Each structure stands twice: as structure tokens, then as C-alpha cells.
Amino acid sequence: MDSSIPASGFPIEPVIARLGATPAIQRVPNPRLTLFIRRAFLEPELCASLIDRIDTNRRPSTISDYNGDAVFRTSETCDLSAADPDVMEVERRIAALTGIDPAHGEPLQGQRYEVGQEFKAHTDYFEPHGVDFEKFCSVAGQRTWTVMVYLNDVEAGGATRFKTIDKIVRPETGKLLAWSNLRPDGTPNPATLHHAMKVRAGLKYVITKWFRERPWG
Ligand SMILES: O=C(O)CCC(=O)C(=O)O
Ligand SMILES: [Fe+2]
Numbered sequence: 001m002d003s004s005i006p007a008s009g010f011p012i013e014p015v016i017a018r019l020g021a022t023p024a025i026q027r028v029p030n031p032r033l034t035l036f037i038r039r040a041f042l043e044p045e046l047c048a049s050l051i052d053r054i055d056t057n058r059r060p061s062t063i064s065d066y067n068g069d070a071v072f073r074t075s076e077t078c079d080l081s082a083a084d085p086d087v088m089e090v091e092r093r094i095a096a097l098t099g100i101d102p103a104h105g106e107p108l109q110g111q112r113y114e115v116g117q118e119f120k121a122h123t124d125y126f127e128p129h130g131v132d133f134e135k136f137c138s139v140a141g142q143r144t145w146t147v148m149v150y151l152n153d154v155e156a157g158g159a160t161r162f163k164t165i166d167k168i169v170r171p172e173t174g175k176l177l178a179w180s181n182l183r184p185d186g187t188p189n190p191a192t193l194h195h196a197m198k199v200r201a202g203l204k205y206v207i208t209k210w211f212r213e214r215p216w217g
Contacts, residue, residue, distance in 0.1 A: 004099075005018060005098075005099030005100060006100075007100070007101035007104055007215075008100070008101070008104050008141075008144050008211065008212065008213045008214065009098065009100040009104070009180070009211045010180075010186065010213060011186075012034060012145075012180045012182060012184055013184065014099070015098060015099060015100065015145065016034055016180075018098070019036045019098065019178065020036075022038070025037070025038045026038075028165070028167055030165045030167070032164065032165055032189075032191040033162065033165050033189065033191040033192060034180040035162065035165075035167070035177065035178070035179040036176075036177070036178045037169065037175065037176070037177055038097070038175070038176040038178075039172065039174070039176075040173075040174045040175070041093070041097070041149055041174050041176035042090065042093070042149055042151075042173075042174040042176075043174060044173050044174065046086060046089065046090070046174075047149075047151040047173050047174055047205075048151075049086045050087075050090070050151055050205070051110075051151050051152065051205045053078060053080060053081075053084065053086070053110065054076075054078040054110035054111075054112050054205055055112070057079070057080075058076035058077065058078045058110075058112055059076060059077055059078070060076055060077070061073045061074070061075045061076055061077040061111065062077070063122070064126060064130070064132040064135075065126070065127055065130040065131060065132050069120070072119070072120045072122075073118075073119045073122075074113075074116070074117040074118060074119075075111050075112060075113045075117045075118070075119055075196070076111070076112045077109055077110065077112075078109065078110035078111075078112070079107060079109060080107065080108045080109060080207070082107055082108070087108055090108060090149075090207065091105070091108060091209075094147050097147075097178075098145065098147065098178065098211075100144075100145060100211050101215075103215045103216065103217070104140075104144070104211050104212050104215055104216060105209055105210065105211050105212070105216060106140075106209070106210045106212065108207055108208075108209050109208050109209075110151075110205065110206070110207050110208075111205070111206045111207075112203065112205050113158060113196065113198075113199045113203065113204040114199065114203060115157075115198075115199050115200065115201060115202070116198055116199065117198065117199060118195070118196055118197055118198040119196035121163055121193050121194065121195040122193070122194070122195075123181065123188065123189075123190065123192050123194075124143050124146045124181050124192065124210060125142055125143050125181040125182070125188040125189075125192070126142060126143065127188075128142075128188065139214070139216075140212035140213065140214050140215065140216050141212050141213030141214045142181070142182070142188065142213050143181050143210045143211065143212060144180065144181060144182055144211045144212060145178060145179070145180055145181065145210075145211045146177075146178065146179055146192075146208065146209070146210055147176065147177070147178045147208075147210075147211075148176070148177050148178075148206050148207065148208045148209070149174065149175065149176045149177075149206060149207050150171040150172055150173065150174070150175045150204075150205070150206050151173065151174075151205040151206060151207065152171065152202075152203070152204065152205050153171060153172055153173050154170075154171040154203070154204045155200075155201035155202030156199070156200035156201035156202065157198050157200030157201065157204075158170075158171050158196070158197060158198070158199040158202075158204035159171065159197050160177070160194055161194065161195045161197055162191075162192070162193065163193050163194070163195060164190065164191040164193050165191060171204055171206075179192055180192075
């Protein structure tokens with residue numbers, strides 16, 4: 001572990017410096033949001049193996065702070081086993097990339113979208129004044145960083161749109177996205193708003209890893 005990186009990923013500057021110095025990573029140039037993209041972070045074989053896990057173990061996705069829209073998030077979710085060697089390999093690589101302590105991470109999840117499924121515009125941080133804040137954040141605190149990896153090339157649709165900064169990221173096998181949900185001053189950043197747009201043809205698979213202010217377990 002790199003001792004210069006805060007275990008939680010906050011303050012964000014040391015993580016930004018580390019990611020910024022990583023070969024093959026690009027930072028999306030925008031003053032309002034810290035967003036990095038790394039293509040081909042995971043090789044196709046590992047992605048395929050994770051897709052198998054997600055296919056066999058999925059359940060309907062859920063949301064916090066229910067907003068009355070029953071079709072806000074229509075995808076399926078898979079809780080990936082921390083004892084699975086492929087999952088352990090992904091965890092190890094995310095830790096090596098970011099320097100953030102795995103103890104501050106929620107268990108790795110997979111998400112699967114069929115044609116017509118989406119996750120409408122949302123933020124990954126929990127609304128500090130939302131009804132569910134206590135329930136989701138009393139132990140581990142707020143979400144600091146989001147790391148997600150697309151596991152396949154989607155035939156049509158399924159891009160991730162960061163509305164506020166007008167940036168659209170297209171799914172591609174093994175492509176990683178990492179962003180800070182917090183601003184440098186620690187407040188949640190509304191410019192992280194993102195929409196997993198409807199898949200138009202084929203299937204879409206991603207994995208998501210969320211880091212917290214305090215240890216998870
Ligand atoms: O599938 C995507 O493109 C984004 C997924 C996402 O935003 C989430 O699971 O929180
Ligand atoms: Fe999200």
C-alpha cells in the first residue's frame with residue numbers, strides 16, 4: 001500500500017496525483033468534476049468470467065432514497081463473492097491503481113442491463129439530508145470514490161452520461177472509470193450526476209466499487 005494515499009481516498013488530492021501519474025490513464029478535463037478513464041484495465045478473459053458470475057447470481061437492482069419512480073433503476077445486480085479468485089484479482093488491481101485501502105470499499109457488485117434497462121440520472125453519494133442517510137452511512141460514512149469497469153462492448157446504447165459536464169462515456173470491454181464523489185472540501189459533488197442510459201441492443205455488464213470514509217466491515 002502507498003502510505004501517502006489516505007485510506008478512504010479523502011482528501012482527494014493524493015489520489016488524483018497518483019491516478020494522474022499512471023500511464024495510459026486519461027483525466028477528463030473539467031474543473032467541476034474529477035473523472036479518470038483507463039481503457040483496457042481488465043482483459044477480455046477476466047471480463048468474460050465476471051459476466052458468467054453476474055449471469056448466474058443476479059437479483060433486481062435497488063435504490064436508496066426512493067423517489068416514487070418505479071422504473072428509475074431497472075437493471076439487475078449481483079453481489080460478487082469476496083472469496084472468488086477473479087473477484088480478488090479485480091480488488092487487488094483496483095487497490096493497486098487507486099492506492100485506496102480495500103478495507104474502505106463496499107463489496108464488489110456487478111450490474112446487468114437488458115434492452116430497455118437503465119439507471120436514470122443519479123449520484124452515487126447519499127443525500128446528506130435524505131431519509132436513508134443514517135441507514136446507509138452511519139457505520140462507514142459517505143461514499144468517497146466510485147470505480148466502475150465495463151465488462152463488454154454493448155451493441156447499441158448503454159453509455160454513461162455525465163449530464164452536468166456534457167460527457168458521454170461509451171461501454172468498451174475492460175474500460176475503467178474512476179471519479180471522486182466529493183469535492184476537495186469534502187462536500188458531495190452534484191456534478192457527478194450520471195445516467196446509465198438505456199441499452200438499445202444486446203446486453204450491458206459493469207462492475208462497481210464504492211469506497212467509503214470509514215472502514216466497511
Ligand atoms: O452502468 C453504468 O453505466 C453506471 C452504473 C452506475 O451508475 C451505478 O451502478 O451507480
Ligand atoms: Fe452510479
